[in-house]
Amino acid sequence: MPGRPHSREFKLDILEHIERNQRTTAQVCREHQLAPSLIYRWRKALETRGVAAFTNETMADQA
Template sequence: MQGRSFNPEFKLKIVRAVLSGEKTVIQVCREHNLSESLIHNWKKLYREKGEVAFTTATQSRITPVTTEQQEITALRQRVAELERLAGQQALEISILKKVSEMLNTSASPNGVK
């Protein structure tokens, strides 16, 4: 059974037959030499995504691109967050240096270090 591929129309026909009660999972498996787990997976996909689940645009070979794009987006957001943090820390350091200089100047007699 491994290595076979099924077109979207076939998958829809099978899932609809099972979900409508026209046939049981076991009947479909015997008629088409399919595994029960395969039918259950198709049913799950159909329930989650509808007919779109079986179109070629949503097959697994495209999923990694989507996952990769999500990772890139997340990494870009992280970089932006770190850049904001670095800028904030640079500003804080600058302010602290100025305050330190003012304190040193006012602490010394006659404003001389």
């Protein structure tokens, strides 16, 4: 079952807060009801593919 969709801006904002040590991964997960593994996947995707990793596939399919 797929999870709820998150926007590119949301993902980047979450990762930025963690990266700048404004919040820990655990804090962000509690605040937004996210699984830590999701945050780690987002971080790995950003490191390997950059912001292009967070393109909205649904919108790309409609184009």
